[in-house]
Amino acid sequence: MNLARLISDKFSGNENIIIGGSGNISSDEGLNSVLLAITSEKIFSNYRGKNPLDGSHLCYRTYLLGSQVVLYSLNDKKILKAFPSTTKKTFIDGDDKEACKNSTVSLNLHKARFADILWGSDFAKIGVGSDFTSNYNSANLETSGMLQEQMEKILTLKNIFAKGNQPIGVRQVSVSEYANNQLTGKGDFSPHQDYISNNGLNLKELKEWLGAEFSKWLTQDLKISIVPFYEGEGLTLNIGTTFSNSAEALNLKKPELSYGFDYVLRGFRKVDVGETQTQKGSVWSVYSGIKFGVVLGEEPEDIKTLATIPFTQSTAEQYNKTDIINDWDNFDETTQVGIREISQNLIKQNKNWMKESSEISSKEFRNFAKTILSKVGYEK
Known part of the structure; x- marks a missing residue:
């Protein structure tokens, strides 16, 4: 799952779009830069008892992902514009009370669930294997996903070098x-x-x-x-x-x-x-x-x-x-x-x-x- 490659490919034709803060190019017109950052990654595991219909355990795991598109001044590092996005997605697992913890889920499953928020997909519900990252590519980006939403904000960001x-x-x-x-x-x-x-x-x-x-x-x-x-x-x-x-x-x-x-x-x-x-x-x-x-x-x-x-x-x-x-x-x-x-x-x-x-x-x-x-x- 190479986010850097996917995003750089998306904006390769626009030299004014810089992802990250290292080796930035800038314009004499304004010395401003834009980045897309993941600002928050949280997992909450909450045991809610047994399903009264079939007696199965109900372990609710909520994944919270926050990101921001930030336009900032390269000279003084001041934020000029910012577009935040926060999404929560809850998965219901069958772990009992003792096992309803973040640590009892495989790291790959955690990654896949966060990736589903970014991509707007449901691949994690199918299950994950060692090659699960192959699901997350530019062809599978959905408009409902956070990544596409934020990239659209970058593409429509007007007057990127204007002081405003x-x-x-x-x-x-x-x-x-x-x-x-x-x-x-x-x-x-x-x-x-x-x-x-x-x-x-x-x-x-x-x-x-x-x-x-x-x-x-x-x-x-x-x-x-x-x-x-x-x-x-x-x-x-x-x-x-x-x-x-x-x-x-x-x-x-x-x-x-x-x-x-x-x-x-x-x-x-x-x-x-x-x-x-x-x-x-x-x-x-x-x-x-x-x-x-x-x-x-x-x-x-x-x-x-x-x-x-x-x-x-x-x-x-x-x-x-x-x-x-x-x-x-x-x-x-x-x-x-x-x-x-x-x-x-x-x-x-x-x-x-x-x-x-x-x-x-x-x-x-x-x-x-x-x-x-x-x-x-x-x-x-």
């Missing part, structure tokens, strides 16, 4: 103490299986996932590049993982934002809404909000707020009582739906969503949306 306007991005992501307690199992739910470690809640990963989702939808709907949220100074990459042969580290700095979006996660709630002898209905709600304003500095309070929009997103599902339901999977999905909806409603307000989810009046929402669109230079 001051960057706009996701400035802060915050998690309330109430939500933190819920995520760590101190509330009504068990700990979140994807973000809990022996040291407690992994806030960095959670925030960067939320920030990536938020910037992805804002970029798509506002038709401008929204710099994603970075915890700390910026993005540090081992160039060996960005499809080149170098082992050096590339430290990319967060840009100085002109305008910024903040996202706050406030809490979660589940309500059962109906029950029969065999079925049950539930509603999962996520309380969150966004803020937009002029960025004055690096600290959380360094913003001149121009718009504040709190909202509650809910999703409902009816399921069999024998089904294995994971509340956090539903909350994660609801969070993603809410981020997508708030972004789309900035452009065109949906009356039903405004009535059910927005916590401010329609007039206030329209005024805030108008302010945001004006400041970011949105054009239909």
Whole structure:
């Protein structure tokens, strides 16, 4: 599975596209470069008991893969534009509780499952052999895969050497103490299986996932590049993982934002809404909000707020009582739906969503949306 060869072949006709950070060529016009990086690779194994229908063990293994297309300045290593993508894919294995660990799965199977996310394929379900990498070639790339999605972003990246306007991005992501307690199992739910470690809640990963989702939808709907949220100074990459042969580290700095979006996660709630002898209905709600304003500095309070929009997103599902339901999977999905909806409603307000989810009046929402669109230079 030679990602370097596949990607270099894809862009061999464009000398302005550089994959990796070693031996970059640049243009006198702007001294900018672009790379495609894998920024996150995580596996979560979670035992969920036995299937009530046949008694088989249910070991859920979730694979999380994050990548970014990053346009950056070669001179000062500042990020100019970034396009994040994060995908989760869950596989159900038959391992018992003792064997439901990451280490009990062969390394080749782990690799194949991550490759399936990149390629948009399902080869790993068939099984893996010593030559499994032969499945992953340019002919088998699917449009639903992360790799094709990100390569298309590179191909359509306009003004690659232009300096452009001051960057706009996701400035802060915050998690309330109430939500933190819920995520760590101190509330009504068990700990979140994807973000809990022996040291407690992994806030960095959670925030960067939320920030990536938020910037992805804002970029798509506002038709401008929204710099994603970075915890700390910026993005540090081992160039060996960005499809080149170098082992050096590339430290990319967060840009100085002109305008910024903040996202706050406030809490979660589940309500059962109906029950029969065999079925049950539930509603999962996520309380969150966004803020937009002029960025004055690096600290959380360094913003001149121009718009504040709190909202509650809910999703409902009816399921069999024998089904294995994971509340956090539903909350994660609801969070993603809410981020997508708030972004789309900035452009065109949906009356039903405004009535059910927005916590401010329609007039206030329209005024805030108008302010945001004006400041970011949105054009239909």
